[in-house]
Amino acid sequence: MAVAPERPRIYEGTRIPSPTPSVLEVREDLRTSEDVLTVNFGPNHPSTHGVLRLVVDLHGEEVVGLAAVIGYLHTGFEKNMEQKSWWKAITYAPRIDYLSFQNNELVFVLAVEKLLEIEVPARATWMRMLLAELNRIHSHLVWLGTAALELGAISMFWYCFRERDRILDLFELVAGSRMHTRYFQVGGLAEDVPAGFWDECAKFVEVMPKAVDDYEGLVDRNEIWLERTQGVGLLSADDAIALGQSGPVLRGSGVDWDLRRAEPYLAYDQVDFQVPVYQEGDVYARYRVRMEEMRESVKIVEQAMRRMPGGPWIADDRKVVLPPREELHTSMESLIHHFKIVTEGFRVPEGEVYVTSESPRGELGCYVVSDGGPKPWRVKFRAPSFVALEATATCMRQALVADMIAIVGSLDTVMGEVDR
Amino acid sequence: MEVHEAHGETTVVVDTPRLVDAALHLRDELGFNFLSDVAATDYLGWGAKGVSGYIGTARGRDLNEPATQGHQRLPRQKPHRFSVSYHLLGMRAGAPRVRLQAWVEDGEHVPSLVGVWPTADWHEREAFDLMGIRFDGHPNERRILMDDDWEGHPLRKDYPIGGEPVRFSGEE
Numbered sequence: 001m002a003v004a005p006e007r008p009r010i011y012e013g014t015r016i017p018s019p020t021p022s023v024l025e026v027r028e029d030l031r032t033s034e035d036v037l038t039v040n041f042g043p044n045h046p047s048t049h050g051v052l053r054l055v056v057d058l059h060g061e062e063v064v065g066l067a068a069v070i071g072y073l074h075t076g077f078e079k080n081m082e083q084k085s086w087w088k089a090i091t092y093a094p095r096i097d098y099l100s101f102q103n104n105e106l107v108f109v110l111a112v113e114k115l116l117e118i119e120v121p122a123r124a125t126w127m128r129m130l131l132a133e134l135n136r137i138h139s140h141l142v143w144l145g146t147a148a149l150e151l152g153a154i155s156m157f158w159y160c161f162r163e164r165d166r167i168l169d170l171f172e173l174v175a176g177s178r179m180h181t182r183y184f185q186v187g188g189l190a191e192d193v194p195a196g197f198w199d200e201c202a203k204f205v206e207v208m209p210k211a212v213d214d215y216e217g218l219v220d221r222n223e224i225w226l227e228r229t230q231g232v233g234l235l236s237a238d239d240a241i242a243l244g245q246s247g248p249v250l251r252g253s254g255v256d257w258d259l260r261r262a263e264p265y266l267a268y269d270q271v272d273f274q275v276p277v278y279q280e281g282d283v284y285a286r287y288r289v290r291m292e293e294m295r296e297s298v299k300i301v302e303q304a305m306r307r308m309p310g311g312p313w314i315a316d317d318r319k320v321v322l323p324p325r326e327e328l329h330t331s332m333e334s335l336i337h338h339f340k341i342v343t344e345g346f347r348v349p350e351g352e353v354y355v356t357s358e359s360p361r362g363e364l365g366c367y368v369v370s371d372g373g374p375k376p377w378r379v380k381f382r383a384p385s386f387v388a389l390e391a392t393a394t395c396m397r398q399a400l401v402a403d404m405i406a407i408v409g410s411l412d413t414v415m416g417e418v419d420r
Numbered sequence: 421m422e423v424h425e426a427h428g429e430t431t432v433v434v435d436t437p438r439l440v441d442a443a444l445h446l447r448d449e450l451g452f453n454f455l456s457d458v459a460a461t462d463y464l465g466w467g468a469k470g471v472s473g474y475i476g477t478a479r480g481r482d483l484n485e486p487a488t489q490g491h492q493r494l495p496r497q498k499p500h501r502f503s504v505s506y507h508l509l510g511m512r513a514g515a516p517r518v519r520l521q522a523w524v525e526d527g528e529h530v531p532s533l534v535g536v537w538p539t540a541d542w543h544e545r546e547a548f549d550l551m552g553i554r555f556d557g558h559p560n561e562r563r564i565l566m567d568d569d570w571e572g573h574p575l576r577k578d579y580p581i582g583g584e585p586v587r588f589s590g591e592e
Contacts, residue, residue, distance in 0.1 A: 019559035021538035071565035076581075078550075079574055083581055114427055241511065244455055244539030255511070263515040350495045353427050354507050354519060356456070365507065367459040371466060371495045382457035382507070390542050419565055 010236040010253065010281040015397045016243065024393040026057050026065040035059055041404070043072045049146065050415025052389070052408070061400045066393050070386075073419040081379040085345025086112055086186065089376055093366075094180040096381060097417035099142050101180050102128075102135040102171075103359040104417075108379070109184045110265065111355040111368040115348045116186065118317055122267075122309040124188035129266040130201075130304035131174070131183065132357075133297040137208065138167045139360035140290045147287075147409040148219060151228050156218055163211045166204050173197050186346075187321045188314030201305055208298045212291060229284035233395040233407035236281055243394060244387045247362025248293065249411055251277045252285035259358040271303045283410040290412075293360075320346045345374035354382075361385055361412055381420060385413035431505075431519045436530055439522050443506070443536045452508035452518060455533070458543035459505045460551040464577040467494040499523045502553055504530055506540075524553065532558040550575040 017024045030036050036059050043053040051072035057065030077096050081089040093108040094101030106128055113120060145160030168178040174197055175181035175190070183190050219225040235245070240253040250257055258275040260268040276292035278285035314321050322341055323334035350372040356365045365382030388411040395407050421442070424431040434442045446452040500523040510516040522530055532555040533540040544555045545564040552573035555561060563570060572579050 016538050021534065021541045023560060071563075071567075074565040076574060079581060117427075241453055242538050244537065257511055259515070262511075351426055352431075352461075352505075352519075353429060354457070354459075354505075354517070363456060363509075365457050367457065367505065367507065369461055377463075377466070378459075378461045380457070380459040380461075382459075386542065386546075387539060390539060 010234050010279075014239055014242070015234075015236070015394050016239055017393050021243065022068065022390045022393050024063075024066040024396060030059055030064055033059070036064060038065075039401075043069075049409070049413055050418075052413070052415055052418075054392070054404070054408070056401070056404070058401055061402070063396050063399050063401055063404060066396050068389050068392050070389065070415070070418050073415045075416075075420070077420045078379050078381065081376055083375065085374045086348055086376060087341065087345050089379065090184070090186070091180075091182055093381075094182060095416070096420055097359070097361070097364075097383070097385070097414045098179065099414050100135050100139040100360045100364075102131050102184070103357060103364060104381070105182065105184045106132055107355055107357045107359070107364050107366045107381075108368075109186055110357065111353050111366045112186050112348060114353045114355055115351050115368065115370055116320060117349075118187050118315050118320060120188055120315055121312045123311050123313050124315075125266050126304050126308050127189055127193060127313070128184060129268065129271075130301055130308070131171070131181075132266070133300045133304070134167050134170060134204075136297045136360045137294050137301075138164055140294050141167075143290060143360075143409075143412045144215060144287075147406075147412075148225075150405050150409050151225065153219055153222070153225060156215065159211070159214060159218065163208060166207070170197065170201055170204060173200060185314060185321070187317060188312070190314075192313045193308075198305060201301070205298055205302045205305065209295060212294050212298075216291060226284070228403070228406050229282065229287060229410075230280070231282050231284075232403045233283045233399065233410055234281050234397075235391060235395050239394055240281075240391070243391045245362070245391055246384050246387065247358065247360070247412075248286050248289040249388055249391065250362065251275065251289045253281040254279040259356055259363060263356070265357060267304075268300075270307075271300050273297075273300050283406050286410045286412075347372060347374050348376075356382070359384060361388065361414070361417070381417075383417040383420060385411075385415070385417040386420075388413050389418055429517065429519060431521050433521045433523065436522050436524060436528070439520075440531050440533065440536065442520060443533050446508055446518065446520065447536060451510045451512060452516070454509040454511050455537035455539050455543075456507040456509050456517075457505075458533075458540060458547055459507070460547040460553050460575075461503045461505070462501065462551060462575065462577045463498045463503065464501055466498055467496075500525050500528075502526070502551065504547060504553060506533065526552070527554075529554045529556045531556050532561075534558055549573065552576060 036057050039056045041054040043051040053069040055067045077092050081092050094105045097104050141160040141164040145157040148156035171181050172178045175183035235253050237254045240250050256277045273296045276289050278288050318337050323338050327334040348370040352369045354367045362384035367380040369378040371377045422433040502524050504522045506520040508518050547553045549563040549565050
């Protein structure tokens with residue numbers, strides 16, 4: 001476990017720029033050269049996955065300077081969540097990272113539950129895990145489709161979105177909406193899983209591994225794909241840790257670290273899955289990690305389906321959880337509690353917690369402070385995309401301008417999450 | 421230095437002058453090699469009017485004030501206005517975590533930890549931008565999410581929500 005004792009020699013020493021780790025400055029001897037051209041890339045460029053702006057200094061084809069400029073998608077989620085009751089604040093969490101919405105929703109709900117010390121029924125825990133894994137596949141599919149598209153493999157996009165649509169159909173079946181499902185409630189799930197879900201999910205589990213074979217068939221032995229991804233965007237294990245990298249970027253640099261296994265949450269300690277690790281630290285290694293993670297996620301979904309416990313799907317705590325709908329017609333107390341929870345919101349004991357989960361992009365953390373009232377005092381998300389972008393300058397050392405698209409794409413950033 | 425345990429999490433509170441020493445000790449001696457997050461919090465108005473403007477009183481239950489349910493109390497007072505929390509992780513079996521915390525008043529500076537963990541670069545810029553906390557020795561202390569010429573720090577409690585003037589279309 002943890003870091004392998006013999007770390008791969010991707011390069012000697014460190015490549016993190018100094019003094020500012022996220023800014024690659026033009027070398028002394030080139031600074032006065034008239035051959036250095038400063039190019040503004042973005043913020044409105046199709047391959048920036050949102051609105052990322054890179055200020056790039058070029059010496060011929062070589063990138064000699066780079067600074068990332070972010071903030072174009074800043075929407076003040078954290079400020080807004082402070083103004084909403086805990087119950088309503090859940091709605092904001094999935095919108096932060098619009099590709100792994102359920103993972104964001106999950107980590108916020110887990111943080112509130114940790115403060116409340118509320119017991120979540122087993123069925124809700126397993127269903128959360130199942131949906132989080134479907135969401136991981138969904139996120140990786142969007143990454144694969146768009147990253148391949150940017151490198152010229154157009155057909156990949158159609159194949160990936162075919163399977164992505166099947167996952168969104170499953171989400172629609174469960175939660176009624178395709179994205180931003182808001183299906184996780186403090187204490188469990190918003191509703192029980194509809195009966196028709198299991199058949200559809202079983203069909204998907206059967207189809208998905210074959211689909212991953214298809215994707216690999218499309219690009220894995222494609223000369224152009226290999227040429228453009230192998231040996232490009234190098235990041236060593238030590239640099240990745242120093243730069244706070246997590247998720248597929250970290251595992252693509254040879255660090256065997258996955259929070260689902262290192263500090264198991266939900267029921268991840270009860271299912272079998274492998275953590276893929278690649279030693280090369282390049283774009284290709286990150287691609288390989290994500291491909292294998294999709295296969296592993298399918299395995300987890302399959303196990304969760306097979307072993308899904310019955311029973312209640314939400315905790316029986318009337319001070320936090322809405323009473324069942326039918327009771328509102330017969331029980332005065334239920335009606336009062338329903339009214340109080342909806343209008344004022346439930347109160348969460350005073351305290352501060354930091355809860356983490358392994359989102360498709362890496363360590364997704366949620367720091368929550370409560371003053372004991374019905375609204376969060378402070379919510380802070382540790383966004384893995386935000387941290388991943390810090391590594392751009394290190395990965396772009398000695399890169400060519402054409403590799404920039406491949407490298408930035410391989411970090412899999414979602415700008416909504418970067419800027420929050 | 422103080423150590424608190426709550427909700428299964430350890431918080432180490434240090435004075436700002438010793439922050440860098442504490443960080444180096446945690447990284448090199450205790451093996452917390454990974455900085456997950458830097459989170460700044462503004463406690464302006466914390467507990468001033470009961471719980472979040474709620475009907476809690478310092479005396480606890482008050483029958484004349486409904487909804488207190490006998491459980492209300494003011495939250496524990498904080499030593500200063502702002503806290504800066506560094507969430508650290510040790511990448512080894514058991515995945516130990518610790519929260520390193522420093523407290524400052526408005527205008528006081530915190531030493532930068534970019535030299536200890538390079539990833540602190542953007543986290544500290546974000547804390548400066550949104551919360552107005554100054555980091556001594558940061559190599560590139562500029563706004564990161566808001567415009568360079570933005571006034572104020574939006575995540576502070578005295579920064580109003582909806583305070584941004586809106587220019588409606590059709591207006592001259």
